[in-house]
Amino acid sequence: MSVLADETPMDVSLDRRIPMGVVRDTVAIIQRNLIAYRRVPQLLVFSTIQPVVFVVMFRYVFGGALSASLPPGVPYVDYLMPGIFVQTVVFGAIATAIGLATDMKSGLMERFHALPMARSAVLSGRTLADSVRNVFVVALMMAVGFLVGWRIHTDVWGLLAGAGLVVLFGFSMSWLFATVGLAVGDPETAQAASFPVLAPLVFASSAFVPVETMPEWLQPFAEHQPVSVTASAVRALTLGGPAADDVIASIAWSVALIAIFGTISVRLYRRAV
Amino acid sequence: MREPAIVVEGLEKRFGEVPALDGIDLAVDEGTIFGLLGPNGAGKTTAVRVLATILHPDAGRAEVLGRDVVREPAAVRRRIGLAGQYAAVDPNLTGRENLRMVGILGQLPRAVIAPRADELLRRFSLADAADRPLRTYSGGMRRRLDIAASLVPKPPVLFLDEPTTGLDLTSRNELWDMIRELVGEGTTVLLTTQYLEEADQLAGRVAVIDGGRVIANDTPARLKANLGDTVVEMDFADDALAERAMALLGGDGLGTVEREYRTVKVSSNRGAHVLVDVLRRFDGDGIEPDTLSVREPSLDDVFLALTGHRAVTEGSGGGGA
Numbered sequence: 001m002s003v004l005a006d007e008t009p010m011d012v013s014l015d016r017r018i019p020m021g022v023v024r025d026t027v028a029i030i031q032r033n034l035i036a037y038r039r040v041p042q043l044l045v046f047s048t049i050q051p052v053v054f055v056v057m058f059r060y061v062f063g064g065a066l067s068a069s070l071p072p073g074v075p076y077v078d079y080l081m082p083g084i085f086v087q088t089v090v091f092g093a094i095a096t097a098i099g100l101a102t103d104m105k106s107g108l109m110e111r112f113h114a115l116p117m118a119r120s121a122v123l124s125g126r127t128l129a130d131s132v133r134n135v136f137v138v139a140l141m142m143a144v145g146f147l148v149g150w151r152i153h154t155d156v157w158g159l160l161a162g163a164g165l166v167v168l169f170g171f172s173m174s175w176l177f178a179t180v181g182l183a184v185g186d187p188e189t190a191q192a193a194s195f196p197v198l199a200p201l202v203f204a205s206s207a208f209v210p211v212e213t214m215p216e217w218l219q220p221f222a223e224h225q226p227v228s229v230t231a232s233a234v235r236a237l238t239l240g241g242p243a244a245d246d247v248i249a250s251i252a253w254s255v256a257l258i259a260i261f262g263t264i265s266v267r268l269y270r271r272a273v
Numbered sequence: 274m275r276e277p278a279i280v281v282e283g284l285e286k287r288f289g290e291v292p293a294l295d296g297i298d299l300a301v302d303e304g305t306i307f308g309l310l311g312p313n314g315a316g317k318t319t320a321v322r323v324l325a326t327i328l329h330p331d332a333g334r335a336e337v338l339g340r341d342v343v344r345e346p347a348a349v350r351r352r353i354g355l356a357g358q359y360a361a362v363d364p365n366l367t368g369r370e371n372l373r374m375v376g377i378l379g380q381l382p383r384a385v386i387a388p389r390a391d392e393l394l395r396r397f398s399l400a401d402a403a404d405r406p407l408r409t410y411s412g413g414m415r416r417r418l419d420i421a422a423s424l425v426p427k428p429p430v431l432f433l434d435e436p437t438t439g440l441d442l443t444s445r446n447e448l449w450d451m452i453r454e455l456v457g458e459g460t461t462v463l464l465t466t467q468y469l470e471e472a473d474q475l476a477g478r479v480a481v482i483d484g485g486r487v488i489a490n491d492t493p494a495r496l497k498a499n500l501g502d503t504v505v506e507m508d509f510a511d512d513a514l515a516e517r518a519m520a521l522l523g524g525d526g527l528g529t530v531e532r533e534y535r536t537v538k539v540s541s542n543r544g545a546h547v548l549v550d551v552l553r554r555f556d557g558d559g560i561e562p563d564t565l566s567v568r569e570p571s572l573d574d575v576f577l578a579l580t581g582h583r584a585v586t587e588g589s590g591g592g593g594a
Contacts, residue, residue, distance in 0.1 A: 021380060028377040036365040039406055107361035111422070114325040116350040117378040 022118040029125020030132070033099065037133055047092035047137050052144055055084055058208055059148050069213050074239065078153070081145040082162065082234035083207030086227050088141055089134050089170030090202050094194045096130050096174040097181030101190035104182070123262075123269055127174035134170040138163055153240045162234035165250050169230045172257035179261045182268035201227050226253035276339060278303040278430055278461040279324065284333035286319055293319040295485035296333070301463055301478075303429075306456050308476030308493075309465040310576075316485040317465035318358065321434045324463070325355045337430055351380070354428035356420045358435045362407055368394060368418050369403045372425055379426035386425075393421040397451070413444035420448070424455070431455065433464045437471060449475060469576065473497075483580050496575045502528070502540040503569055505548050507562035509535045514560065521554045537562075544569075 037043055058066075058080050067076040100123070103109045112122050142150075142163070152159050180197060181190045204218060205211075205227040211219050222228055230250040236243035279301035286294040294316045301307040309317045322328040324335055326346040334341065340348040362371050369390055376386035394403045397417045407415060416436070423431060433452070437445040452475060456462055466472050472479045473493045481489040481496075489496060509515040515535045522530045527550055528541030541547035548567055555561065 025378055028374050032363055032366060032370075032374055035370065036363075039365050106364075107357045107359040108363060110322075110327055110357055111355065111361040111375070112378065113327045114350060114353060114355040115375065115378045115426075116347055116380050121378075 022121065025118040025121035026125045026128065029121050030129045033126055033129035034132060036099075037129075043095065044133070044137075047088065047095065047133065048140060050091060051084055051088040051137075051141055054087065055080070055141070055144055055148060058084075062208075066209055069210050075149070075151075077145070077149045078151060078239060079210075079235065080208065081141075081150040082238060083205075083231045084145070085138055085141055085162070085166045085234060086169060086205075086231045087202050087207050088137055089166055090173050090198055090227060092130065092134060092137060093170060093173035093177040094191060094198065095133075096126055097177040097184075097190040097194050098187045099126055099130075100178055100181035101185055101187045104185045105187060119270070120266070123178055123265055127171060127178060130174045131167055131171045134167050135163075138166055138170075152238045154238055158237040158240075158243075161247075162237040165230055165233055165237075165247065165254075168254045169226065169250060172226075172254040172261075175258050175261035175265060178265040179268065182265055201225065205231065207231050224249075226250065226257065229253055277301055278338055279307070279463060280334075280336045281320070281324070282334045284320065284323060284335055285331045286316075286323060286328060287331055292485045294323070294330070294333075297482070297485070297487055299480055299487065299490070301461060303461050304456060304459050305477045306452065306462045306464060306475050308472035308479040309463065309482060310467070310469065310472040310479050311465075311482040312467055315482045317467075317482060318434055319485075320482075321355070321432045321463065321465060325353055325432055326350055351426075352428060352430055354423035354426065354431045356423040356431075356433050356436055358438060362415060362419050362422060364407045367404050367406055368399050368410070368421075371407065371418060372422055375422045375425045381426055389425055389427075393424060397421045398447075413440055416440060416444065417448070420451070429459070430461045430463070433462060435465055435467065437466070437468065445471075481576060481579055488579050489575070497569075498542070499575075499578075502542050503544050503547055503567065505539045505541075505551055506566050506568070507537050507551075508564045509537065509560075509562055511535060517558075518555070518560055518562070521558055521560065522551060527551070 059077050063076040063080070070076060070079055100109075103112075103122075109122070142159075176197070177194055180193055184190050184193050204214070204222050205225060206222065207227055211222045211228065214222055229246055230253070233243060233246035233250045236246055277300040279299065281297055281299040284294050284297040285292065297316070297320060299307070299309075299320075309320060311317050319328065323330050324337060324342060326342050326349050329343060336342065337349045338352050340352065342349050363374070366374065372390035372393060373386055376389060381389065391400075391403075394400045397420070399414060399418060399421065402410060402414060407418065410418065416439075420433070420436065423433075436452070437448055440448065449471075452462060452464070464472075464475060476493060479489075479491065479493050479496060480487045507518065509518060512535055515532055515537055518537050519530060519532050522537070522539055528539050528543070528547055531538045531540075539547060539551060545567070
């Protein structure tokens with residue numbers, strides 16, 4: 001039994017190109033990251049328990065005070081849930097930062113660098129795996145929403161379109177936090193460094209409260225930043241009313257964020273080992 | 274004559290102001306083990322990272338099996354295996370899943386990956402643990418799996434960066450046997466170590482590096498030969514017995530014999546043979562020393578002689594300029 005019992009001439013076997021290599025590599029990395037979610041359920045706690053707590057807290061604790069500032073006829077829970085979906089994928093994107101930083105610290109990234117694999121697969125395999133997770137988490141949060149009285153005023157297509165927007169936005173957030181994780185290179189630091197990025201995005205937004213209740217100097221940011229725009233788009237798609245502007249703005253934000261932070265994180269990855 | 278498997282010429286790499294590699298030249302013959310010996314911070318890991326296409330050198334040239342690490346990194350990656358200082362494996366995957374992932378990423382055809390993983394798991398005595406997540410493995414098992422992972426694509430050139438750091442003696446010896454076996458099958462191994470004994474045990478040739486420079490490059494035997502002698506030291510019950518021992522050992526070319534009270538010292542450049550001769554003569558005359566010790570010159574001594582400082586590791590400032 002020999003480790004090198006291969007009669008193929010070396011250069012032929014070593015330089016054989018396999019078509020679809022990029023897809024095969026990316027799928028291998030996606031699988032590896034999803035297996036981790038299955039085997040280490042703690043990894044899912046942050047992205048599931050936390051939004052459930054937020055739903056209960058905002059729905060039952062702050063809901064009464066907040067409903068006064070809403071347009072007449074809109075129950076607070078119907079306003080809240082689209083914000084919760086968006087907030088869920090932003091918080092969940094911290095896992096992208098922590099995951100990549102963990103791979104850097106453990107030396108796994110170094111192994112990947114020395115393998116003849118597609119350079120892009122390590123990062124896109126991570127962000128795509130986190131998007132697959134987001135599909136499940138968003139579906140779960142919708143179920144929680146229905147339990148606490150959330151209702152759709154449009155139709156199932158509005159709901160699916162909203163879910164699609166949220167998952168696309170989550171993908172863009174994964175690239176943002178991939179940049180954070182690669183920049184710091186250590187899981188604990190990645191977690192700490194992610195919060196200051198995430199907090200203004202989630203809380204200075206229309207996710208939980210209408211922007212009109214905020215100080216005037218904050219309103220322009222809170223109105224147009226991507227979390228608010230995406231939450232507004234999902235609200236329009238589930239409550240009814242004109243949705244096109246917000247939907248287009250949300251997609252534009254997501255595409256721009258993916259382009260910017262995709263480029264930066266690929267640069268960081270090439271240098272980071 | 275074939276080209277050497279690894280050629281390094283004038284390699285330089287600095288991190289900011291600090292030169293990690295300050296002009297390194299090496300040549301490693303195919304099918305041999307080459308040891309890169311030096312303390313922490315000497316530049317060993319940097320050299321391996323450049324050869325494994327992970328870092329770009331600032332100057333100089335490095336080739337693996339005739340492929341330039343800067344101009345043809347993809348071709349180099351198809352020819353190398355790398356096992357680093359830390360077990361670079363996914364703790365959430367099982368042993369089998371880890372090896373299969375490396376098989377895919379190493380661009381092996383689908384059909385050969387599963388049998389290859391099984392074969393390596395058997396060979397590294399991990400078959401029983403194959404379907405357990407790595408979180409449950411011991412340190413030695415993880416290290417074995419790490420090295421098995423580096424072998425999945427059957428690399429003709431293998432880089433082992435401090436492969437036995439932190440392993441217990443049994444695991445270390447097992448790993449040494451596996452490395453020897455691989456080389457017996459034709460693999461070229463470049464091994465870094467700060468354990469002087471390890472370079473001595475495994476490598477056919479050793480480069481001692483310090484402060485990013487090669488300060489010696491020779492066989493372990495010749496490095497040690499330059500240092501001199503094997504010393505056999507014996508204590509006897511009294512001066513009279515020691516005197517008789519002196520008389521037995523002195524005279525005819527056994528080596529230098531010295532006596533200091535009840536202690537007799539024989540120094541010789543004939544290595545371990547001197548001990549056999551000493552014992553043979555005692556046996557003929559019925560003399561027995563109370564204690565006996567043999568001290569071989571070690572690569573530690575080599576390091577001290579070459580650099581003027583000990584091969585200090587962990588947490589000391591050794592290895593600086």
